[in-house]
Structures are given as structure tokens and as C-alpha cells.
Amino acid sequence: RKEVEQDPGPFNVPEGATVAFNCTYSNSASQSFFWYRQDCRKEPKLLMSVYSSGNEDGRFTAQLNRASQYISLLIRDSKLSDSATYLCVVNLSNVTDKLIFGTGTRLQVFP
């Protein structure tokens, strides 16, 4: 089983749609969780940290479910500029400098 699993997509959605991505992780002791966004041939950029209580940043909402070991990202009112690959990232508690990346979920927003 992979340490961090994501549906690779692609998710093709129209502008204005709401889209949700899920990610599961295998190590129950994992402590830190993030969503990064990566555009084609660019570097990953931090989109959101994911806190236990859930957090929202504008159109983006992240949730953490420790019991089921999954993280979600909800994007409301999708824009063309949201088209990118979304990487689910987990920090293992016993090696604090090492991030484990999911394979990414590709989102394509069309007009």
C-alpha cells in the first residue's frame, strides 16, 4: 500500500463547478498535512496546510479525518486558473524533515 494515495484524475470540470479531492495516508502517526499545487513544468507551491479542525481559505476548504486517515480538498466556484495538479503531502512524525508526496490529482477546468 502506498504511503499517500490520491486519485490521479484527470478531473474535468466546467468553470463555476465545485470539485473535491480525497487523499488517504497509511501511517496513523502522521502529524502534518498539506495540499500543494503544481502547474505544468513549474515547482510545487503550498496551497494550504491542513489543520485538525479543518480550515478554509477563500474558495478552498481542507478537512482532515484522522480516524479514517484521509484528507480532503474542496474547491468552490472553479476558475480556469485552478487547472493544475494538486499534491497531497504528509509529514511523518518520526522523521520530521521528510515529506511524503501523493502522486497528485490533475484538475482541468474548462470554459
Next chain:
Amino acid sequence: DTEVTQTPKHLVMGMTNKKSLKCEQHMGHRAMYWYKQKAKKPPELMFVYSYEKLSINESVPSRFSPECPNSSLLNLHLHALQPEDSALYLCASSSWDGRGLDIQYFGAGTRLSVL
């Protein structure tokens, strides 16, 4: 500002060449990282320096040699690479945010082609 600067942006080298990738950050971050990323794959960790000391080497072949001259600079020395080493090489640095999370910020990367 969370800027990590990498040079060069592109590099083409032969299998007998020696070259170096450079990474710089002036944010006072305590840790710096090298990652390798192949097309359509997530980044793979290669090395971590924490407070200028090598803390993680992910069993990387010796043809890749990291160096951390000071807390702001990180180099990756390349020698006798293979064509399969062609990839995007990403540098990152990290610091603790206000809520106790260690956040990594990436540079734009060096796109390396080995001929």
C-alpha cells in the same frame, strides 16, 4: 517573501561532465532540501540539510554530491551522470509557521538533460 532561488534554470551536460546546481535562500530557514522530479511523478527527496548538517541521504548514488557552504546556500555537484538522471531538480527550504508546522517552499528548479 518566501523566495528560493535556483541556478541555472536549464542545464545540458554530457555523461563525462562535472557541473553544479546552486540554491539560495535568505529567509533564515533552518533546513534545505534537494528533490528530483520526473515527468508526471511527484518529487522524490534526495538530501536534507538541517542547520547546515546533512541529516537525510535517501540512498542517492555518489555521482550526486550535496554541499551546504552556509545556512543560505545549498549546492548539488554532478559528475558522471546517466541519461536517466535527466529530470527537474528542485531545491526547497523550510521553517516553522506560527502553528508549529514545518513548511517547505520550493525554488523554480533546474531542468537537467544528460546526453
